[in-house]
Amino acid sequence: MRAIQTQSLIALLAILGQFSGAGARAQTTAPMATQEGEEARQLILWAQLPSKEKEPAFFEPYLKEHPADWVHRQAALWWYGITERPDRERLKYHTLQMVEYHPSSENIEICNITAFYAEPRYMAEVIDRLEEQERRGHHEREFYNNLAEICEQAAVPPTDAAHKARFLRYNGLPANTVLRTTVDKRMADKAVGYFRKAIAAAKHDDFYYGFYSTHLATLLEQLGNVKEALAVFHDAKPYVNEIGRTNFLVDYGACLYRAGRLAEAKQILGTVRTSDHEGDMGGPGHATMEAEIELGYIALTERDTAAATRHLLASCAVEGCCHNNTKGLPLDLARALLRAGKAKAVAKFCETVLTKFTPGQPETKSLLNQARRTESRTQ
Numbered sequence: 001m002r003a004i005q006t007q008s009l010i011a012l013l014a015i016l017g018q019f020s021g022a023g024a025r026a027q028t029t030a031p032m033a034t035q036e037g038e039e040a041r042q043l044i045l046w047a048q049l050p051s052k053e054k055e056p057a058f059f060e061p062y063l064k065e066h067p068a069d070w071v072h073r074q075a076a077l078w079w080y081g082i083t084e085r086p087d088r089e090r091l092k093y094h095t096l097q098m099v100e101y102h103p104s105s106e107n108i109e110i111c112n113i114t115a116f117y118a119e120p121r122y123m124a125e126v127i128d129r130l131e132e133q134e135r136r137g138h139h140e141r142e143f144y145n146n147l148a149e150i151c152e153q154a155a156v157p158p159t160d161a162a163h164k165a166r167f168l169r170y171n172g173l174p175a176n177t178v179l180r181t182t183v184d185k186r187m188a189d190k191a192v193g194y195f196r197k198a199i200a201a202a203k204h205d206d207f208y209y210g211f212y213s214t215h216l217a218t219l220l221e222q223l224g225n226v227k228e229a230l231a232v233f234h235d236a237k238p239y240v241n242e243i244g245r246t247n248f249l250v251d252y253g254a255c256l257y258r259a260g261r262l263a264e265a266k267q268i269l270g271t272v273r274t275s276d277h278e279g280d281m282g283g284p285g286h287a288t289m290e291a292e293i294e295l296g297y298i299a300l301t302e303r304d305t306a307a308a309t310r311h312l313l314a315s316c317a318v319e320g321c322c323h324n325n326t327k328g329l330p331l332d333l334a335r336a337l338l339r340a341g342k343a344k345a346v347a348k349f350c351e352t353v354l355t356k357f358t359p360g361q362p363e364t365k366s367l368l369n370q371a372r373r374t375e376s377r378t379q
Contacts, residue, residue, distance in 0.1 A: 045071045049072075054075040054078075054079065055079070058072075059072040059073075059079075063076065063094075067101065068101045070101070070105065073101070073102070073105075074098075074107050077091065077094050077108075081107075081111030081115065082110075086172075088115055088119075091111065091115055092122055095108055095126065096129065099126060103130055103143055104140045105146070106145070108130075112126070113171075114173060117153070117158075117171060118173055120154065120178075123150060123154055127147070127150055130143070130146065130147045139197070140201060141201035141202040141208055141212070142198075144198035145212060145215075147194045148190075148192075148194035148195040149191075149215075151188075151190040151191035151194060152187075155183060155185075155187030156180070156184075156223070158179060160328075164179065166327065166328055167179070170326055183223065191219060192220065198212045207244070213239070214236055214240065214244070214251060214252075217229040218251050218255075221254075221258060233255060236248070237252070242275075246275050247287055249287070250290045250291050257301075262298055262301065266295065266298055269294050270295070272284075273288045273291065276291075284319065285318055286321050288315075289315045289318050289329065289330065290329065293315055295311045296308040296311035296312050297333060300340070305341070308340075308342075311333075312334055313349055313352075322357045322358060325357040325361065326361060331363055331364065334346045335367065338367070343371045343374040350364050
């Protein structure tokens with residue numbers, strides 16, 4: 001799954017009606033009469049809450065008297081799950097209350113990503129309670145997406161957890177956290193099934209149809225079902241909204257690469273930079289970084305180390321990618337290039353990251369020292 005900041009931003013912007021659909025599907029009108037409109041109204045109310053009402057001294061006693069209040073319950077989840085003041089037990093309590101009263105709230109998943117990794121039993125309890133809500137008649141697209149994303153986290157090892165210590169540190173998890181290392185097929189099948197239900201429930205909304213389809217395709221690729229993933233990507237392509245397009249292009253291009261369709265992958269990934277407007281100066285942002293990394297791996301597959309080097313260095317010519325450098329996303333490509341004899345370029349890459357993005361990143365410092373030693377031996 002992508003970084004929480006990206007997922008939550010896309011979800012919040014979508015709910016607030018910032019997207020216009022593409023393709024031939026029917027568009028939502030009169031937004032305040034829809035589920036999206038109700039969530040938009042409540043999000044606006046949450047954003048407009050006085051600061052004191054977003055703090056426990058207010059919302060804890062208030063929610064005891066008004067347990068179905070969505071706005072203050074959201075304030076509680078964000079306070080205990082996202083801020084610098086986590087309280088796992090209070091987060092769990094308020095999450096289970098949100099499941100009871102508002103099981104379609106995307107904050108159930110967004111605010112609990114770290115907690116679910118830390119406590120799989122708690123994650124299983126949330127899944128069980130959400131499934132009970134389905135039996136009670138909840139079939140909204142947001143509800144199914146919540147359930148699908150949580151089942152996916154329960155089923156699939158984190159894609160960027162190869163360097164476990166860095167993953168745990170980045171996500172604020174204790175060093176003794178046990179991460180899944182193999183796929184839980186039962187949970188994976190559930191995730192796929194719930195994503196399909198979310199897509200079916202979003203059939204009249206272009207943005208969500210494309211968004212959920214992209215997520216399903218990415219999951220199918222992770223599960224090794226590349227052919228099926230490509231079919232879903234192809235079906236979703238006409239319905240991907242402009243703001244979600246760059247992430248779609250990266251994921252689609254990466255899947256084509258995994259399928260061995262290198263020319264098509266390069267063509268799609270090569271369009272990302274011009275479409276990516278995420279950064280502080282209007283882009284390019286994290287999607288461009290990921291596209292350049294994928295293009296670097298394609299170049300290595302084609303034994304073109306010069307092109308792979310260009311893509312590694314280009315991955316630094318971005319805005320707002322500090323979080324991705326902290327997670328070390330480009331480092332494996334850099335290590336591969338160091339093994340291929342590109343010590344000078346790898347040193348330059350590491351120096352750029354440490355100067356521009358994350359001065360305290362130990363993995364990058366270690367790789368820089370290794371590249372400098374290798375370079376000095378070859379001179």
